[in-house]
Amino acid sequence: MNIFFAGMGGRLEMKRAFRFLAILIALICLVSCGKGVSGGEPTAHAEAPLFSPLEGTYENAQSVSLLCGTEGASIHYTTDGTTPTTASPVYSAAITVNSSRTLKAISAKSGMADSAVASATYTITSATSYKAETPVFSPGGGTYNSYQEVTITTATPDAAIYYTTNGYTPTTSAMQYIGPISVTEDVTIRAIAVKSGMTDSDAASAAYNIDITLPKIETPAFSPPPGLYDDTQFVTIETATPEAQIHYTTNGTIPTSSSTLYNGPVEVLFNTTIKAVAVKDGWADSSVKSATYTIDNPPPVVENPVFTPDGGVYADDQLVTITTATPGATIHFTMDGTTPTEDSAVFSFPITVNTDTTIKAVATKFGWTDSELQEMVYDLENEPNPGETWTEPVTGIDFVWVPAGTFIMGDEFGGGYSDEKPTRLVTLSKGFWIGKYEVTQEQWEIVNSQNPSHHAFLPDAPIHPMENINWNKAREYITALKTMTGRNFRFPTEAEWEYAAKGGNMPGTKYSGTSDALLLDNYSWGTYNSEGVTHIVGEKLPNDFGIYDMSGNVWEWVNDWYQSDFYSVGPSVDPKGPVSGIYKIYRGGGCLDGNFDQRISLRWGNVPTKAFLDLGIRLVIGQ
Incomplete structure (x- = not known):
């Protein structure tokens, strides 16, 4: 660069030159310091950590300290060779290196850049000398004729011992040894010794076989001896072993200590085999003794009911x-x-x-x-009046009398499915009692300890209809009621259900209680008013027989197997459906259905193992 200073013009040129040089120097400083006009990374770095002792090869384990010349800086380190970050462990105490490994560390301080990564590799040539001594058992494993108290020790001072008796190799999660172990049966004990700063010991193992021959109790004796007798016998059972207890059976099974305890003569009224065993703590059970008594005198006969x-x-x-x-x-x-x-x-x-x-x-x-x-x-002779009610006394379930009669079965109103046709006259030759309401949750629990209802959470759940039960479970419930009461509880047939739902009317109603969909809200619970849950039985109006909820609330299983053309081929008097099939029928619609599915004539079915949250049952008592 050539600069000329001549007169006034020269002075001006000199000023411009100096100003240019000043700006140039400032720019050079900014670039060399790595700073932009609005600031950047700090120029100062924390000093890299130092290792003491230095890396190298050592015969024994080393206690390595980390140092940093930057006051207030924290040191972060790794011991597995990976590069440390500020998320790595913070150094707070000397690191024990008892096997060959590489330590890496950085220093970090707020307002300063992290230091460069420092690294030190330590090779330990005799790490195995820092392994805890293998535990020793006393007495050692073997076969013994008495119970043993086993102690476990290790030559490593202050080492903890962990052991197992289940065949697994012990870890520090196993039982810690704190005193002698009582061995009363065959067992294998495994143990390790553990001490901080040392490698865990090898696992030690000792198998103990306890072979104790207990004294055996004398075999029971019977008096009178077994044999043929012409009248009732009172049999005493004794053993010569003092304080032994005798247990016996009379049903042919082998007696154990859980069998009937002998506490006085056994009355033998008829042909009987008595088997007995004597037991006593600390002794081997006696042999089982058997005695057969033949009584040549037939047992008495119970008087007729x-x-x-x-x-x-x-x-x-x-x-x-x-x-x-x-x-x-x-x-x-x-x-x-x-x-x-x-x-x-x-x-x-x-x-x-x-x-x-x-x-x-x-x-x-x-x-x-x-x-x-x-x-x-x-x-x-006085058959109940149609709609007459009766409460079964054992279960408390209410029933309504449905008399024998003839009705039109099938879709009388049109718009239904093909399996609802053709309509036909069906005659039921016998009257029957049908549930006034659907079976409730509390009635289900009469014979069932578990309640599978989806609506058991509702405040008045016990008097809501039972649902979420398949046909097979419903049949088990009905069988239990029959056993409990002696009455012929059963499912309704499909024809009985439809006849009862139509209220005995001919022509029948489209829904149970009405044919007007606009009035269905008065008789039924469905999508239009149920809010997606079941409701207390009997809250809506009944049909002409006085039966409630035969449309809506829950669907109801019936006894019949499904057959799509049964209305064309089935009998017209007391039809009971096909003798077999794949699907069982359910009728009436539920709280999740609209008025189309709540039509009386609608037939629906599924496999007997299927359950739904709006599918329940209604009972019948009849021949």
């Missing part, structure tokens, strides 16, 4: 009692035409007979011969 009143023709409902003259006998009965067994209902209070009924009964007593089967037929 007696009905009051006798069977016959009556103008009014009857309360029937059943008794037997044999004290302590149990009376089992049925009202569905089947022969009673020990699983049938037990008579405990008078039976209400309000329709033609056959009662069968048998009396039983343990050790006695069952009575003869007795039955009584009750013919009631």
Whole structure:
């Protein structure tokens, strides 16, 4: 650069030159310092950490300290060779290096750039000398004829011992050894020793076999001895071992300490085999002794049941009692035409007979011969009036009487599916009792401890209809009610259900209680008013028979298998559906359905194992 200074002009040129130089110097400084006009990264870096001792090869473990010359800086480090960041562990105390490894570290301080990464590699040539000593068992493993108290020690001072007895290799999560271990049965103990700064010991193992021969109790003896007798015998059972207890059976099973405890002579009324065993703590059980007694004297026979009143023709409902003259006998009965067994209902209070009924009964007593089967037929001339109600006394379930009659079955109004046609006249030759309401959750729980309802959370859930039950579960419920009461509880047939839903009318109604969809809100719970949940049974209006909720609230399983053309080929008198099929039918619509699905004639079905949150049952009692 050439600068000329001549006169006034020269002075001006000199000023411009100096100003240019000043600006140039400032720009050079900015660039060399790495700063922009609005600031940038700080120029000062924290000093890199220093390692003490320095990296190298050492015979023994080293305690490595980290130092930094920047006051107030924190040191972050790694011990696995990875590059540290400010998220890495903060150095606070010397690092024990007992095996070969590389330490890396940085220094960091607010307002300064992080230091460069410092690295130090340490090679430890004799790390194995810092391994905890293997535990030692005393006594050692082996076979013993007495219980053992096993101690575990290690030569490493202050080391903790962890052990297992389940076959697994111990870790620091296993049981910690704090005192002798009692060994009373065959077991394998495994143990390790652990100490901070040292490698865990090898696992030690010791197997113990406890082979103790206990004294055996003397075999029980019977008096009188087994044999043939012509009358009842009272059998005593004894053992020569003092303080031993005797347990026995009379049903042919092998006795154990859980069997009946002998505390006095055993009465033998009929042919019986007694088996006995003697037990005592700290002794081996005696051998099982068996004694068969043949009593050449048939067991007594339970007196036949007696009905009051006798069977016959009556103008009014009857309360029937059943008794037997044999004290302590149990009376089992049925009202569905089947022969009673020990699983049938037990008579405990008078039976209400309000329709033609056959009662069968048998009396039983343990050790006695069952009575003869007795039955009584009750013919009631005063058939209940249509819509008459009755409460079954055992379950408290309300029923409505539906008389025999003829009705039009199928879609009388048009617009339905093909399986609802053709319409036809169907005759039901016998009346029946049908549930006034759908089975409620509290009625379900009469015989079921579990309630699978989707609506059990509702405030009045016990008196909401039971739902979320498949056909098979419903059948189990009905069977349990039959056993409990002796009455012929069952599903309605599809024809019985439709006849009851139509209120006995001909022509029938489109919905249960009305044919006007605009009035359905008065009779049913559906999408138009239910808010997606079930409701208390009987809150809406009943149909002409006085039956509630046969449209809406929940669908109701019936007994029939589904067949799409059954209306064309099925019988017109007491139809019961096909003898087999894939799907069971349900009727009536639920709280999640609109008026189309709540039509009485609509038929729907699914496999018997399927359940829905708006599918329940309504019961029938009848032949």
